[in-house]
Structure formats: C-alpha cells, structure tokens
Amino acid sequence: MKQFIVGIFLFVTSGCADLVEERQGTxxxxxxxxxxxxxxxxxxxVKAAKQKLDDFVEQHWxxxxxxxxxxxxxSKKGQKLSKDYLQYLISLGLDREKLSLGKQQYGTDERAFDIKIDVMKHSAIVPLCDYYRLDQSAQKRSEGCFAETNRWISMTNPEKPLEE
Structure with a gap:
C-alpha cells in the first residue's frame, strides 16, 4: 500500500513539472x-589614379x-603605381604582413585594368528573430533567437564594438 501511495505521489508531482525547452542555437x-x-x-x-586610390582608402579606412x-x-604603369602605393600604405602605418602585391593572373578577370585594390572582410549573417509568443496552453514558445543573435553580432569583431 505504501508503494502505491508513493507511486501516486510521484505521478501527480511529475505531472505538474514545467516543460523545460532545449536552448535553441542560431x-x-x-x-x-x-x-x-x-x-x-x-x-x-598617374596623379588622378592615385587620387582615386586615396579616395577609396579614405572611404574604407x-x-x-x-x-x-x-x-x-x-601593366607597367600599374606595376609602378602599385609598388609606390604599397610603400605609401606602409608609411601610413599599415602592417606589411597584411599587404600583398601581385600581377593579375590571366583568366581571372575579363576586363583589363592597370591597377586594382581589394579589401576583404568577413561578415556574420545572423537570422532575424521574432518575439516570444504564447500558444494555446499559455506556455512561452520561442520563435526566434534574439539573445543568441545579439551575442554573435557582438562577438564578430570585439575590437570594433561601435562600428557602423
């Protein structure tokens, strides 16, 4: 009889436990x-080309x-300007390890140019999340990942928290 009462007690108390949802990542x-x-x-x-390079560097500093x-x-003109501009960027204080110089590999670009500058950054794309909503059983259901999204946005570039 004692086991039966303990069994009923456990059954009743486990029925009242809240449903703990697994944390959803993003x-x-x-x-x-x-x-x-x-x-x-x-x-x-060459002066006009250097000015356009300066404008690009200033805009994306x-x-x-x-x-x-x-x-x-x-081209020869592009080679001379690119070498000079590389030295100019170093004089601005840029790290030589982050600068590279090279001749265009044929077949990589359809249009010919004299000089080209590329800057690549990595961006994190995180989904937009909806607000919490209550369903028919009045339990909170997460339709999104607001906290996770904000955490990842802040971790993308911790050295630049106020960029953009």
Missing part, C-alpha cells in the same frame, strides 16, 4: 565581402587598416 553564416576598385591609367595621368589589402597590376 544558424550563423560567415561570408567574405570584398570591396574592390579597378583603375585604368588614362593618358599617363576602417577595413583597410584592419583587413588584408591586395594590390594587383596588369
């Missing part, structure tokens, strides 16, 4: 985003100063 995609500028040096106007930069050339 699906995160890390994608490379490349910012690029291709220039043709027209009429040997937060990436240029932290991410790898690639200078690619496809």
């Amino acid at each position: 699906a995160i995609e890390v994608v490379p985003v490349t910012y690029s500028l291709q220039l043709n040096i027209k009429n040997n106007d 937060s990436m240029v100063s932290n991410q790898p930069v690639t200078l690619t050339w496809n």
Whole structure:
C-alpha cells in the first residue's frame, strides 16, 4: 500500500513539472565581402589614379587598416603605381604582413585594368528573430533567437564594438 501511495505521489508531482525547452542555437553564416576598385591609367595621368586610390582608402579606412589589402597590376604603369602605393600604405602605418602585391593572373578577370585594390572582410549573417509568443496552453514558445543573435553580432569583431 505504501508503494502505491508513493507511486501516486510521484505521478501527480511529475505531472505538474514545467516543460523545460532545449536552448535553441542560431544558424550563423560567415561570408567574405570584398570591396574592390579597378583603375585604368588614362593618358599617363598617374596623379588622378592615385587620387582615386586615396579616395577609396579614405572611404574604407576602417577595413583597410584592419583587413588584408591586395594590390594587383596588369601593366607597367600599374606595376609602378602599385609598388609606390604599397610603400605609401606602409608609411601610413599599415602592417606589411597584411599587404600583398601581385600581377593579375590571366583568366581571372575579363576586363583589363592597370591597377586594382581589394579589401576583404568577413561578415556574420545572423537570422532575424521574432518575439516570444504564447500558444494555446499559455506556455512561452520561442520563435526566434534574439539573445543568441545579439551575442554573435557582438562577438564578430570585439575590437570594433561601435562600428557602423
């Protein structure tokens, strides 16, 4: 009889326990985003090409100063300008290890250019999450991942928490 009462007690108390939902993680995609500028040096106007490079670097300075930069050339004029511009970037304080210089590999670009600058950064794409809602049984059901999404956004670039 005692076992029967203990069994009933356990059955009744376990029926009142809250349902603990498993924590849902979020699906995160890390994608490379490349910012690029291709220039043709027209009429040997190297000064105008350098000014366009300066404008590009100024506009994307937060990436240029932290991410790898690639200078690619496809002509003698482009080779000279890219070498000079590489030295200019080093004089601005950029790390030589993050700068690369090279000739265009044939077949990689359809359009010819004299000089090209590329800056690639990685961005985390996290899903947008809905608010919690109550279903028919008045239990909270998570339709989203708000806390996880914000955590991943803050972890993407911890050295730049206020960028953008």
